[in-house]
Structure formats: C-alpha cells, structure tokens
Amino acid sequence: MAKSVPDHIIIGAGFTGLVHAFLSLEKGESVLVLEKRDRAGGLIRSVPTEYGIVETAANGILNCWELEALSSKLGLDLLFPDANAKKRYIFSDRKFKRLPLNVFEIIRFAFSALTVPSKPIPGESIYSWGKRVLGDAFLSKILEPALGGIYAGDLDAMSAEFVLGKFLREDVPLWKNFRAYANSRKEKPKLQPGRRGTVSFRGGIGSILGALEARVASQGKIKYKQEILSIKDLRKSYPKAKITLATNLSTTLKILKAEFKEFKGYQGMLDTLPVVSVTRFGKDSILSGKKGFGVLFPKDHKSFSSELGIRARGILFNDFIFSGRTSDGIHSETFIYGGAGDREIASRSEDEIISIVEEDRKKLFPEGEIPLNHYVTVWKDALPVYGPQLFAFNRDLDRVLPPDIRVEGNFRNGIGLKSILERAFEQNGL
Numbered sequence: 001m002a003k004s005v006p007d008h009i010i011i012g013a014g015f016t017g018l019v020h021a022f023l024s025l026e027k028g029e030s031v032l033v034l035e036k037r038d039r040a041g042g043l044i045r046s047v048p049t050e051y052g053i054v055e056t057a058a059n060g061i062l063n064c065w066e067l068e069a070l071s072s073k074l075g076l077d078l079l080f081p082d083a084n085a086k087k088r089y090i091f092s093d094r095k096f097k098r099l100p101l102n103v104f105e106i107i108r109f110a111f112s113a114l115t116v117p118s119k120p121i122p123g124e125s126i127y128s129w130g131k132r133v134l135g136d137a138f139l140s141k142i143l144e145p146a147l148g149g150i151y152a153g154d155l156d157a158m159s160a161e162f163v164l165g166k167f168l169r170e171d172v173p174l175w176k177n178f179r180a181y182a183n184s185r186k187e188k189p190k191l192q193p194g195r196r197g198t199v200s201f202r203g204g205i206g207s208i209l210g211a212l213e214a215r216v217a218s219q220g221k222i223k224y225k226q227e228i229l230s231i232k233d234l235r236k237s238y239p240k241a242k243i244t245l246a247t248n249l250s251t252t253l254k255i256l257k258a259e260f261k262e263f264k265g266y267q268g269m270l271d272t273l274p275v276v277s278v279t280r281f282g283k284d285s286i287l288s289g290k291k292g293f294g295v296l297f298p299k300d301h302k303s304f305s306s307e308l309g310i311r312a313r314g315i316l317f318n319d320f321i322f323s324g325r326t327s328d329g330i331h332s333e334t335f336i337y338g339g340a341g342d343r344e345i346a347s348r349s350e351d352e353i354i355s356i357v358e359e360d361r362k363k364l365f366p367e368g369e370i371p372l373n374h375y376v377t378v379w380k381d382a383l384p385v386y387g388p389q390l391f392a393f394n395r396d397l398d399r400v401l402p403p404d405i406r407v408e409g410n411f412r413n414g415i416g417l418k419s420i421l422e423r424a425f426e427q428n429g430l
C-alpha cells in the first residue's frame with residue numbers, strides 16, 4: 001500500500017520514469033509518478049492492428065543482465081530474434097551488403113585499429129574521430145549508417161568524447177581499448193550463450209512498459225494528466241521527497257532553468273531531432289527471398305543524400321526479426337526517416353510521407369506489390385543531439401543538482417533502452 005507522503009516522486013511515465021519507479025519500489029521506497037498524458041509509455045507503444053503489431057518507437061532492446069533481471073521480476077519472457085534473420089545489411093553499390101568494404105579498405109581499417117590511438121580528443125566530433133581512427137571508407141560506409149541508425153545525427157555535430165568516451169578510455173589503439181572495456185565488464189553477471197543481441201516481448205516492447213506501469217500503479221501510485229512545470233511548486237506539497245525528472249530533454253531544460261541559474265545558458269543550445277517511422281504491411285518482402293534484420297542507407301557527409309536518392313535512414317524487417325509479428329503471409333517493414341539533414345519530413349502530411357515510402361520502395365524493389373496498409377508515427381523532438389553542448393549539460397547536471405533531485409533520460413548515457421536501464425540499475429546501487 002502506498003504511503004500518503006511519497007519518498008520519491010518521478011516526473012514522466014516513459015521507459016525511464018517507470019524503470020526508476022520500479023527500482024525505487026524494490027528498495028522499499030514509496031513512489032508517486034506524475035505523468036502529463038492520460039497514459040504511460042512515452043514514445044513507446046506497441047499497437048495491435050489487423051495485419052500485425054506496430055511499434056511507435058523502439059522495436060527491440062539490446063539484452064543485458066539488467067533486462068533479464070527486470071523481465072523475470074515482472075514475469076515476462078524475452079522474445080529472441082529468429083536465428084536466420086539476424087543479418088544486418090548496408091546499402092552499397094545498389095546492393096544489400098553485409099560488409100560493404102573491399103579488401104584494401106579492410107586492411108586499412110585493420111591497420112588503424114591496431115596502431116592509431118583511439119581515445120577521443122576533447123572537442124573532437126565523431127566525424128573527425130572516425131576519419132582519424134577508422135579511415136574514410138569505414139567512416140562513410142559503416143560508422144555513418146550505424147550511428148545514423150541509432151542517433152539519426154550529423155556526425156559533425158556529435159561529440160566523440162560523449163558518445164564513445166566510455167568505451168575508449170585510454171590513448172591506445174582501438175583493439176586495446178575494446179579489450180580493456182570488455183575486461184571492465186567481467187565483474188557483471190554474464191548472459192547465457194544465445195541470449196545476447198536484440199530482444200523484445202511477445203506483444204512488442206509495449207509489454208514491458210505495460211507490466212512496469214501495472215506494478216508501479218499497484219505498489220505505488222501513478223497520477224495521469226499531471227503536467228509538472230516547476231519543482232518549487234511540487235515542493236510546496238512534498239517538501240521532503242526525492243524528485244526524479246524523467247521527461248524528454250526540452251521539458252527537462254524548461255523545468256531546470258526556472259530553478260537553477262546555471263541552466264539558463266543552455267536555452268537554444270540543446271538541439272533535438274525529429275524522427276518519422278512508417279510501418280508498411282504488404283504481401284511481399286523487399287528482400288525478395290533473403291531474410292534479415294534490417295538495412296541502413298549511408299548518407300553523404302555534407303548533403304545527407306544517399307545512393308539512388310533513397311530518403312529513408314533505414315528499414316527494419318519486422319516479421320523476419322521476431323516471429324508472430326504479423327498475420328500469416330503478411331510482411332511488415334518499418335521505414336525510418338528524419339534526423340539531421342531531413343528535419344523537413346516531420347512537417348509533411350501523412351499522405352505525403354506514405355508517398356515518400358512508396359517512392360523509396362519502388363527504387364529498391366521495382367517489381368514490388370501494392371501495400372496493404374501504412375502506420376505513420378511522427379515524433380517532432382524525439383532524439384537529443386549528442387553534441388558538445390549536451391555533454392556540458394550532463395556534466396552540469398552532475399555538478400549543480402542537489403542530491404535529492406535527479407535527472408534521467410535518453411540524453412544521459414545513450415539513446416537506447418539498454419543504456420537507460422544500465423544507468424538506472426547503477427544509480428540505484430544494483
């Protein structure tokens with residue numbers, strides 16, 4: 001039963017807020033979650049449709065011992081991807097390739113990885129770091145699409161120290177840093193063989209949000225339609241509670257700068273990127289006969305254009321990744337657009353976005369059949385830009401905030417759910 005005066009108030013009931021609320025309850029604290037909307041989950045929702053499940057944001061989560069522990073406490077079984085669908089492709093020379101480098105480019109990369117000091121230089125962008133440490137080919141054909149697929153960012157605007165610093169701590173070549181990073185994680189509980197990689201749940205990622213919400217609502221309290229804009233006002237009702245802000249980056253800054261002068265200077269400095277995701281159901285697969293996880297489209301460093309004029313950043317092959325994602329005979333492909341270089345797409349109408357999807361698909365698969373349905377999700381400021389300003393903001397969060405106010409979210413330790421989860425466990429001493 002929840003105490004009337006909570007020990008811990010959490011603002012925002014997305015993945016971050018619900019995980020922190022759950023871990024707090026596990027420690028025996030009483031918890032109150034305040035959520036602006038009339039539902040929990042934030043960006044994430046798994047929508048059941050006539051043809052199959054649609055994910056509005058994350059479609060999978062990288063497995064880790066923290067996720068195994070959380071799922072088991074919630075009574076959820078992890079869903080592992082089909083073994084023959086793990087192949088990731090990069091579009092290069094008009095083909096879906098697993099390794100888009102030629103022999104000379106591989107040798108150049110191997111030489112760099114063995115010899116070039118890899119610790120990011122303060123102020124170095126990911127683009128400059130990639131050019132210095134990996135070489136041009138690896139940078140443009142692998143690093144750009146890979147990071148573009150996760151952060152949807154411009155490598156010039158992203159801070160290497162912030163994004164890569166935790167993996168590359170010493171000024172030694174890449175392989176030595178990776179070995180040191182792997183050693184530093186040896187203390188952590190190991191995953192059983194075959195349980196690594198991207199996972200989900202039978203009903204989609206929304207299942208874990210639903211289970212977290214149910215647990216937090218039954219052992220603590222969640223109040224919906226509560227838009228919190230001031231910590232000072234909250235303090236009037238709850239003078240002693242610990243407060244965790246778990247909203248998106250722009251709201252977090254809005255709340256903090258009203259309270260702490262140190263954050264006023266960040267106004268207009270912390271950029272976010274829009275993302276558009278379109279799940280397309282149809283009777284044929286773009287892979288025509290092959291199977292796979294997804295494909296990424298490398299973008300030109302300056303113009304953000306890609307081969308054949310494909311506008312998508314990537315496509316996920318949902319029904320190949322996880323079985324049971326669609327009705328029989330139906331294929332589900334999620335096209336991801338937006339991010340740096342293509343903010344404009346978020347202001348297009350749904351019909352225009354669907355036409356863009358169909359144009360892209362036609363270029364890749366001219367003989368493709370007509371679609372059965374599309375499900376469009378537009379996120380105007382979904383992803384934070386992992387630039388030097390956000391790096392400085394994070395350091396100020398650690399320096400300025402009193403111990404009873406914490407700030408958590410996908411702008412602290414990485415955008416992915418695994419990073420949010422790992423940090424939440426660490427913050428809670430687990």
Ligand SMILES: Cc1cc2nc3c(=O)[nH]c(=O)nc-3n(C[C@H](O)[C@H](O)[C@H](O)COP(=O)(O)OP(=O)(O)OC[C@H]3O[C@@H](n4cnc5c(N)ncnc54)[C@H](O)[C@@H]3O)c2cc1C
Pocket residue numbers: 011012013014015016017034035036037040041042043044056057058059060061062226227228229246247248251275276277379382383408409410415416417418
């Ligand atoms: C298209 C897309 C695909 C993605 N794919 C993946 C993937 O495959 N794997 C992966 O690991 N990650 C993925 N991500 C990233 C991941 O989904 C997000 O980083 C994560 O869901 C963010 O969760 P959050 O709780 O920090 O923020 P949010 O989900 O934004 O939740 C914040 C919550 O705070 C509430 N709130 C906001 N302001 C207030 C206020 N003033 N008062 C009270 N409440 C407030 C909001 O309503 C919301 O419920 C993807 C993201 C996108 C957009």
